[in-house]
Amino acid sequence: MYLDNAATSFPKPDTVHEAVLHAMRTVGASPGRGGYRQSLEAGRILFQAREAVAGLFSIPDSSRVIFTQNATGALNLALQGTLVAGDHVITTSMEHNSLLRPLYALQNNGIELSIVPAGSDGVVSVEAIHHALQVNTRMIAVNHVSNVCGAIQPIQELAEICRRCGALFLVDAAQSAGYLPINVEKYAIDLLAVPGHKGLLGPGGTGLLYVAPHVQLKPVVYGGTGTHSTAEEQPQVMPDGFEAGTHNLPGIAGLLAGIAFIGDVGISVIHQHERALLSLVEQALREISGVTIYGPENPSDRCSVLSFTASGVDSVLLATELDYGFDIAVRAGLHCAPLAHRTLGTLPGGTVRISPGWFTTREEIAFFSNAVVQCIGKIRKASE
Ligand SMILES: Cc1ncc(COP(=O)(O)O)c(C=O)c1O
Structure with missing residues (x-):
């Protein structure tokens, strides 16, 4: 995915x-x-x-x-x-x-x-x-x-x-x-x-x-x-x-x-679709303890991407688990904007960034949400 x-x-x-x-x-x-x-x-x-x-x-x-x-x-x-x-x-x-x-x-x-x-x-x-x-x-x-x-x-x-x-x-x-x-x-x-x-x-x-x-x-x-x-x-x-x-x-x-x-x-239909998917991701992430979502508080002041970190979890390792365990491709670490990471307080580890597109479905987002819970749990358990 x-x-x-x-x-x-x-x-x-x-x-x-x-x-x-x-x-x-x-x-x-x-x-x-x-x-x-x-x-x-x-x-x-x-x-x-x-x-x-x-x-x-x-x-x-x-x-x-x-x-x-x-x-x-x-x-x-x-x-x-x-x-x-x-x-x-x-x-x-x-x-x-x-x-x-x-x-x-x-x-x-x-x-x-x-x-x-x-x-x-x-x-x-x-x-x-x-x-x-x-x-x-x-x-x-x-x-x-x-x-x-x-x-x-x-x-x-x-x-x-x-x-x-x-x-x-x-x-x-x-x-x-x-x-x-x-x-x-x-x-x-x-x-x-x-x-x-x-x-x-x-x-x-x-x-x-x-x-x-x-x-x-x-x-x-x-x-x-x-x-x-x-x-x-x-x-x-x-x-x-x-x-x-x-x-x-x-x-x-x-x-x-x-x-x-x-x-x-239609751009507005695309925008609504992408916003609905990001809001599903956000709901799922907010239920996981120690997860921080970056950017404006109000989702309508954000667009296209959602970036997060999970306490005690290396972002790159999480992305690797998602890829190899669930065949999910997300970007992790630093995203070619070093001053932005400094501004958001996400240096040096960066964030996990999700960006759905027009062809992404609600079912895929549900699959991702379940996968991310499992991967975070696995990484935290391994580091206990
Ligand atoms: C904000 C921003 N500006 C510029 C670029 C560069 O785009 P391109 O890869 O098309 O050169 C990117 C790529 O991710 C971007 O996110």
Whole structure:
């Protein structure tokens, strides 16, 4: 049983498998690289996928959607493509290394960084972010939902701060896209980084960055774009100039099918399903003595993931018992967000993280709940 959809979603809808196979078996060609029909068909799929992304996030112009390899690629492009020496960036202690590491690296290029600590529930205070503003603040960069504890950040209020001080607003939607509605215009998001392979149900190796029309982006990868072939400099045409090299067409075709699937089911239905499952997990865990659940007290302030520890039980050992004893896949230990673990008080051992997906059933959650009781009991008994 797979309960690690926060890492990547599994299984994918059959329509995603079919779209990948169709792109590989029948389309075959590279988009924008030929005038023959197969290449034109590849170009159509690419365009339809961009339009589907635009529809999902209420993006008025789909040419502002750049396909990347994953959310990490999107975050790197957003940061390296906009920031210059002397810029100040505000971020939070709840961020993933995919956001933190490029920022740490940019500090060597003269970027100033403030990391605002979130509360012990993982939620960042709007006042604390406001307090960190400087005259040279160029960007506020936050994740929408914490991959460690599921805390939903107050992005509308943070967008308002950006709007007032003229800073760019970068949102890492790695754990919210496909689970929560996101409207880039309503939330005044300037840069939205999204994985294609998590909540959007696309294949691995897919992701995207939305760039608002007023944002000037510099390319960070140089190479062939299928256009402006004689130009020595990288064409800065959206989106081609930022997608140098051959596209992952099978992946993008699968992503298109994933987004169509989400559209058919409905984000709010997916969200309710996931919330109902997490609440069943929570009920079961709260009956076990010595279990701590992390993140906001109110489950409606959390999304996608549930993280817990059990006193006297090593999280990694518990996950191993679940895997080998019950064939249940959960993530355990540290979840690529060291400052988030410090904030939540879960260093050095980390947590056990469960993230059900659309295809997870109530029966599976009941099986998990029973298994976790048995595994905790076994580990505690062995250490007596
Ligand atoms: C909050 C957050 N940001 C960024 C990422 C990176 O996503 P990707 O693996 O698509 O690069 C993850 C992955 O787990 C994440 O949880």
